[in-house]
Amino acid sequence: MDSAVKMKNILGLKCIDCGKEYNDSDVKYVCPSCGGNLDVVYNYPEIKKRFTRSTLTTDENLSIWRYLPILPLESDFSCQLNLFPKLQIGWTPLYRAENLSKKYNFPNLYLKDDGRNPSASFKDRASSVVVVKGQELGVKTFTTASTGNAGCALACMCANLQLPCVIFVPKTAPKAKIAQLLLFGAKVIAVHGTYDDAFDLSLKASDEFGWYCRSTGYNPYTREGKKTAAYEICEQLKWIVPDKVFVSVGDGNIISGIWKGFRDFYNLGFIDKLPQLIAVQSEKSNAIAKGIKSQISNPKPKIKIEPVRATTIADSISVDMPRDGVAAVKAVIESKGFAIEVSDEEILKAIKEIAENEGVFSEPAASTSFAGFKKALKENKIKENETVVCLITGNGLKDVESAMKVAGVPVLIEPNIEEVKKIIKTA
Ligand SMILES: *Cc1c(COP(=O)(O)O)cnc(C)c1O
Numbered sequence: 001m002d003s004a005v006k007m008k009n010i011l012g013l014k015c016i017d018c019g020k021e022y023n024d025s026d027v028k029y030v031c032p033s034c035g036g037n038l039d040v041v042y043n044y045p046e047i048k049k050r051f052t053r054s055t056l057t058t059d060e061n062l063s064i065w066r067y068l069p070i071l072p073l074e075s076d077f078s079c080q081l082n083l084f085p086k087l088q089i090g091w092t093p094l095y096r097a098e099n100l101s102k103k104y105n106f107p108n109l110y111l112k113d114d115g116r117n118p119s120a121s122f123k124d125r126a127s128s129v130v131v132v133k134g135q136e137l138g139v140k141t142f143t144t145a146s147t148g149n150a151g152c153a154l155a156c157m158c159a160n161l162q163l164p165c166v167i168f169v170p171k172t173a174p175k176a177k178i179a180q181l182l183l184f185g186a187k188v189i190a191v192h193g194t195y196d197d198a199f200d201l202s203l204k205a206s207d208e209f210g211w212y213c214r215s216t217g218y219n220p221y222t223r224e225g226k227k228t229a230a231y232e233i234c235e236q237l238k239w240i241v242p243d244k245v246f247v248s249v250g251d252g253n254i255i256s257g258i259w260k261g262f263r264d265f266y267n268l269g270f271i272d273k274l275p276q277l278i279a280v281q282s283e284k285s286n287a288i289a290k291g292i293k294s295q296i297s298n299p300k301p302k303i304k305i306e307p308v309r310a311t312t313i314a315d316s317i318s319v320d321m322p323r324d325g326v327a328a329v330k331a332v333i334e335s336k337g338f339a340i341e342v343s344d345e346e347i348l349k350a351i352k353e354i355a356e357n358e359g360v361f362s363e364p365a366a367s368t369s370f371a372g373f374k375k376a377l378k379e380n381k382i383k384e385n386e387t388v389v390c391l392i393t394g395n396g397l398k399d400v401e402s403a404m405k406v407a408g409v410p411v412l413i414e415p416n417i418e419e420v421k422k423i424i425k426t427a
């Protein structure tokens with residue numbers, strides 16, 4: 001398709017806070033009027049002409065690029081392939097969790113394993129879209145603030161395309177994530193401070209040096225990459241929409257992306273209902289959960305998020321001031337969902353439970369969704385005949401130190417068979 005046709009797919013950008021609309025070529029990051037986050041508005045009738053359930057069924061591209069007609073990019077996959085990372089992004093497995101289903105007497109439970117992405121987290125969906133977008137804008141260098149995964153994802157895409165990038169992380173980020181960043185060839189800047197300090201610095205640096213900033217809740221295109229997981233769930237469940245999707249929430253960009261994805265498919269007429277979204281947060285990083293609860297008990301026209309002092313072990317969702325909080329609260333309220341808070345202990349227990357029952361290894365922020373499912377089930381917030389998807393957003397190898405807290409220890413023996421016999425008898 002030529003770019004004049006493709007251009008019509010996007011009508012513009014709309015501020016999530018104040019509702020002002022802009023031409024997408026006029027604004028780079030946030031709302032010039034109020035500083036709110038921007039949402040990409042699509043021309044659904046136009047998109048529907050070429051993009052349908054049946055074109056999807058016959059599409060052999062099993063990655064997020066099968067959704068190119070509804071992504072905010074102008075590049076053509078067939079003749080501008082050099083702009084796209086040559087990595088397997090998205091189309092991650094959706095497993096029926098049969099053993100956990102038995103354990104909880106809950107037949108329709110699914111895990112979407114996004115730890116299977118190239119840099120081993122969900123963030124590859126966003127970073128891949130942003131690097132293509134940045135190249136379309138003629139950018140030379142990319143940057144982001146990150147608790148670890150967003151940076152790893154950006155560095156991974158930039159390594160594949162041989163583009164320079166500068167990543168700001170709190171110095172407390174897990175070692176494996178720092179190693180990934182360095183190995184992918186990023187310029188890694190660790191800051192004495194929190195993710196929130198790294199965030200502010202990334203904005204200042206991108207302004208100072210003209211770098212393209214991917215930071216979550218600032219760049220309007222990360223949500224667009226993240227929404228593709230919702231599309232995949234619809235396709236993988238053969239167009240049966242789950243009743244509830246459990247999402248671990250930090251900045252709130254994944255959950256608002258998942259909502260965008262389901263609404264896109266609803267607006268295109270591909271699905272006939274929408275799921276409820278359940279935001280799961282650590283009780284030690286619960287700014288969005290508090291916002292949702294307050295909005296449910298006392299609805300206000302203007303949503304305000306109060307910052308917290310985050311201390312959770314789940315580093316990927318440890319956030320003082322959520323950068324996409326308003327969109328996240330709106331997503332949960334519009335979907336008639338709710339918020340659940342879990343303890344760090346429950347998060348760690350969930351890592352072990354998912355691993356030993358299903359063979360899926362998750363980092364703390366990724367097992368949080370399942371910890372939330374367990375709690376919701378216990379509190380009778382789910383009916384037993386419902387279909388539930390838990391997003392597993394990152395691989396456990398990214399934070400082995402946390403996993404070791406619940407892994408236990410191996411049996412240590414002298415290397416002879418008698419010792420093995422003793423153990424096997426007592427096992
Ligand atoms: C970033 C991240 C999240 C949370 O996403 P937000 O958009 O910050 O809410 C959850 N899990 C993992 C593994 C992540 O990296």
Ligand SMILES: [Zn+2]
Nearest residue numbers: 015018031034
């Ligand atoms: Zn605004």
